[in-house]
Amino acid sequence: MIGNQVALLKREFWEHRSIWAAPAAMVLVSVLLATTSLVVGSGFKEVVNLAIVGASNIDAGERRHFLVAVLGGFTIVIALSMWVLTVFYCLDALYAERKDKSILFWRSLPITDTETIVSKLLTAFLLIPAVSYAAILLAQLLSLIIMSVWVSAMGGSPGHLLWNAGALFDSFAFAFLFILSIQLWLAPFIGWFLFVSASTKRSPLLLGFLPILVVPTLEYMVVGTRLLSDAIFVRSVKLPLFGGERLSELIEDGRIEVAAEMTGILSLIDVGGYLTSPSLWLGLIVCGLFSAAAVFVRRYRDES
Amino acid sequence: MTTLVTAENVSKRYGSVRAVDNVSFSIEQGKILGLFGPNGAGKTTLLKAVLGLTDCEGALSVLGFDPFRQRKELLRNICFIADVAVLPRWIRVEQLLDFVTATHPNFSRSRVEALLGRTKIRRNAKVRELSKGMVAQLHLSIIMAVDAKLLVLDEPTLGLDIIFRKDFYADLLSDYFDEERTILITTHQVEEIENILTDIMFIHNGRILLDSPMESLGEQYAELMTAGEAADTARGLRPLYEREVFGKSVMTFENVDRGRLANLGEIRVPSVADLFVAKVKGATS
Incomplete structure (x- = not known):
């Protein structure tokens, strides 16, 4: 069983090159953007002066905030691309x-x-997040190295400004929890898309998304309720990892900034609340049902 | 002798159509059985039932397993080629061998390496880069490296040229077949494999028309070439099928005394292809 799973996961890795190619491309793009912004930033003397002069004056909270913003940016961008990759x-x-x-x-x-x-599920829930997490770490480390070179070139101290800012572990751990929790939270979509993939004769993309858009609309038009649209659309943006708050709200009202400076962004994460959320488990059950249906279809479908 | 496959009253319906209609047969170890039938006769459905790829009514046992419900156990001791084109085109040869090595307990990596060593197939080539003949060679090499009791070949040489087809069956006999192994083949190219068969089975409209050892065909069936009054007399013996060849009548008979036929013209044992046509056309008429 385990030997078969290892072989099957290798098959997924060989067959779907986008599992590693897409995160690799995102790393490249992210690092290029970071480099470009530094090069462009170097053109502004004031900014450079601020960086050099302020290097020793910037307090620990501000340094942490800066790093969390930069490194967290990589996490969010690559996590979004991971989800697009997972759907396809x-x-x-x-x-x-x-x-x-x-x-x-x-x-x-x-x-x-x-x-x-099961191997398809493991790929969606473990292999893709693992590769994406590795990509995040790589992007973060490469950008730190590039920033270090830049800061050194400007006469600053990369060790003081970047590496000893106390935000690295915070950012790495946040990325890990964020990546893993997204996949588990969106489990019903993973199950649904696998079922569509197993059952449709053509156009899996169209048939994967059409019911998601049409059925809630029909529900509202015919019954007048929004149960399905809440279950589908609200769920997709309401990750219960931050104590009932959306990440976008935390960013908008500055709480993530405060947390980054004061306590670290891990303090915003409520793992217990996430794991005990009934919606999470309901979603996993829905994923299980769709996956069982996919097994049934694959087994009983006549392929001749 | 060990019986590998036992089918009793096996049927398979697709809606109102009975693709396989209440068939019973058995396959003994060490046989090479040719399963022939016209398109839509039910061959592939029957093979799929034997391979556990589809469920069916009736009692079907393959190597002592219920093929549909114990498919994983069954596939450790049985292998099949459904069509030469089914190998995934994106995979590299090396990856394919790695995968089968990891998942098939009866697969011999050293044997497949030896078999592939005789070919021009590169290990780092993708299947899509190989010619059709090479893909078939690769598939057959993988299959022959599995220590399986039953090998099922469904149109294994479809679309391949005559030289490759001859080599394919020659390799199968020299490198794979022995008294411990059993092969079940379906193909439309009957003439090319009749010399290697030990048994044949004809299926038509989901029913078995003939199930016989090759060596018994000569006792059961005769083909008579005759003309004129002798032909009229022969028709009285109720031939299965009659056709015209160069102005003469060629008739196929079942269980008719060869001595009586010998007085009416030239007799011989019909080829499998001619017997197939006679049985199918006879059944249709």
Whole structure:
């Protein structure tokens, strides 16, 4: 079972190159943007002077805030791209093997349909987040190195300004929890897209999104309620990782800034509240039901 | 002799259509069975039932397993080629071998390396970069490296040229087949494999028309070439099928005394292809 899963995960890695190519591209883009902004910033003498003069004067809170903003930016950008990647991966995961008819080869091996679907789930919940997390760390470390070179070139102290600012572990841990919690929170969508991928004969992208848009609209028009739209759209932006607050609200009202300076952004995260959220578990159950349906379809569908 | 496959009253419906209609048969170890039928006869459905790819009514046992409900256990001792084109095109040969090595307990990496060593297939090539013949060679090499009791080949050489087809079956016989192993083949190219078969089975409209060892065909069936009054007399013996060849009548008979036929013209054992046509056309008429 475990040996099969390792082999199946390798298969996903080989087959879906975007699992590593997309995060790698995001790292490249992020680091290029960071470098460009520093080069452009170097053109402004005042900013440079501020950086040099202020290097020893900036207090620890401000240094932490600066680093959290920069490093957190990488986390959010790569996390968003991870979710886009996950959607496309799930829609393709069980459709591609039917499209190229290789499903008959895969099914000629002593691997159950359940094992195959589990490997797709593990890819969505573990492999993609793991690669994305590695990409975040790489982007953060590369940008820190580039900033260090820049600060040194300006006569500042990178050790004092950046590396000893006390925000690195905070940012790394925040990225880890954020990445993992997003995937688990959006589990029902992962299950749904896998089911669509297993069952549709064509256009998985269209058939994956059309019901998500049309059914809540029909519900509102016919019944007058918004239960489905709340379940789908509100859920997708209301990650219960920050004690009932949205990340965007924390950024807008400056609480994340205060936390970064004073206590670290990890203090905003409520892991207990997240894990005990009924919505999280309900979402995982929905994911399980869609995944079971995908197993059923793969097993009983006639591929000839 | 060990019986590997036992089917009793097996049926498979698709809506109101019975693709396989109440068939019963058995396959013994060490046989090479050719399963023939016209398009839509139910061959592939029957093979899929044997491979556990589809559920069916009736009692079907393959290597002692219920193929649909114990597919994983079954596939450790059975392997199949459904079509030469089914290998995933994006995968590299090396990755494919790694995957099968990791997932198939009866797969021999050293054996497949030896088999592939005779070909021009590069390990770092992607399947999409290989010619159709190379893909078939690769697939067959993988299959032959599995220590399986039953090998199922469904149109394994479809779309390949005659030289490759001959080599394919020659390799199968020389490198794979022995008395411990059993092969079940379906193909429309009957003439190319009849010499390697030990048994044949004809299926038509979901029903089995013929299930016989090759060696018994000569006792059961005869083909008579005749003309004139002798032909009229022969028709009285109720041939399965009659066709015209160069102005003469060629008739296929089942269980008719060869001595009586010998007096009416030239007799011989029908080829599998001719017997197939005779049985199918006879059944249709």
